[in-house]
Amino acid sequence: MTAIETTDLTKRFGDDILAVDGLDLHVDEGEVFGFLGPNGAGKSTTIDMLLDYVRPTDGTATVLGMDVHEDSAALRERIGVLPDGISLYDRLTGRRHIEFAIEWADAGDDPGAVLARVGLTESDAARPIGDYSKGMQQRLALGMALVGDPDLLILDEPTSGLDPHGIRELRELVRREAANGTTVFFSSHILDQVDAVCDRVGILYEGELVAVDTVEGLRTTVGAGSELRLRVAGDIDADVAATAGVDSVQLSGGILRVTCSDSRAKARVVTQLTNAGVDILDVDSEDASLEDVFTAYTSESNGLEPVNADPDGVREVIP
Numbered sequence: 001m002t003a004i005e006t007t008d009l010t011k012r013f014g015d016d017i018l019a020v021d022g023l024d025l026h027v028d029e030g031e032v033f034g035f036l037g038p039n040g041a042g043k044s045t046t047i048d049m050l051l052d053y054v055r056p057t058d059g060t061a062t063v064l065g066m067d068v069h070e071d072s073a074a075l076r077e078r079i080g081v082l083p084d085g086i087s088l089y090d091r092l093t094g095r096r097h098i099e100f101a102i103e104w105a106d107a108g109d110d111p112g113a114v115l116a117r118v119g120l121t122e123s124d125a126a127r128p129i130g131d132y133s134k135g136m137q138q139r140l141a142l143g144m145a146l147v148g149d150p151d152l153l154i155l156d157e158p159t160s161g162l163d164p165h166g167i168r169e170l171r172e173l174v175r176r177e178a179a180n181g182t183t184v185f186f187s188s189h190i191l192d193q194v195d196a197v198c199d200r201v202g203i204l205y206e207g208e209l210v211a212v213d214t215v216e217g218l219r220t221t222v223g224a225g226s227e228l229r230l231r232v233a234g235d236i237d238a239d240v241a242a243t244a245g246v247d248s249v250q251l252s253g254g255i256l257r258v259t260c261s262d263s264r265a266k267a268r269v270v271t272q273l274t275n276a277g278v279d280i281l282d283v284d285s286e287d288a289s290l291e292d293v294f295t296a297y298t299s300e301s302n303g304l305e306p307v308n309a310d311p312d313g314v315r316e317v318i319p
């Protein structure tokens with residue numbers, strides 16, 4: 001089933017600001033979908049429309065098969081939201097926050113179980129949250145969003161202000177919830193943070209969706225592939241450059257550098273060299289960062305067209 005579907009979703013503020021421009025978005029149930037874009041791209045406005053906080057100027061949006069406006073009350077019970085820059089009450093304990101969230105949602109959750117689900121201990125829960133680290137506060141906010149066991153989690157910039165440890169913890173939590181069948185819609189302007197957690201990403205730029213694909217697919221499309229480095233002994237009697245997915249090959253000082261447009265080519269190269277009897281002393285590789293991909297899609301003269309929807313609703317990226 002479809003978790004989120006928007007058709008030509010558009011939002012203007014006044015005459016001058018086109019915040020979201022004809023967005024066609026499709027997120028499947030059970031997916032972790034990264035919604036990426038630089039500041040001001042229109043991510044929060046899109047989320048506000050999905051939550052019926054803001055009415056679109058044009059277009060439609062359905063969530064979990066329901067119209068976001070007509071069925072907003074029913075949807076509220078099935079969506080958990082972690083808003084951007086949530087304000088919590090410093091003097092209240094973590095447990096009290098969860099209890100409030102349960103009361104507001106009129107849900108029957110056990111506060112202790114919710115706290116455990118986001119990795120907060122009973123002694124953490126008994127402390128005022130003014131004493132919490134930013135990462136603990138964010139986990140608590142996620143716990144509040146999980147009250148009522150929502151089918152869809154919408155996380156608006158959930159990693160902002162977190163240190164690498166906090167980011168890792170949040171990623172693990174998102175993965176765990178997704179493994180239990182929850183759809184996660186995760187907005188961010190920092191690409192590295194979605195790389196490891198999202199099944200697919202959509203890139204929004206100036207209100208338009210410019211790409212939707214897997215992280216791997218985006219890398220391949222923009223040619224921002226991987227580099228494989230091998231320390232080898234002796235000569236190489238193999239035509240590595242002819243391997244599918246290999247862009248270039250350079251041998252210097254016993255180091256073979258192979259750039260690949262398709263990261264699966266790395267394994268093919270190693271197999272090919274091994275079969276050719278090449279003595280491989282060490283292997284090292286580096287994937288192009290998602291940041292490179294993002295730059296390729298959001299720079300003015302990238303030569304890439306915005307994403308298209310074909311008649312069957314299957315989106316494709318047009319290089």
Ligand SMILES: Nc1ncnc2c1ncn2[C@@H]1O[C@H](COP(=O)(O)OP(=O)(O)OP(=O)(O)O)[C@@H](O)[C@H]1O
Binds near residue numbers: 018019042044
């Ligand atoms: N209530 C509003 N009134 C007027 N303009 C608005 C309003 N809300 C958003 N905008 C404008 O719409 C555009 C998109 O903003 P939005 O907050 O959706 O972007 P964003 O991608 O979420 O950015 P960020 O990563 O900084 O949160 C921006 O130009 C913003 O200034």
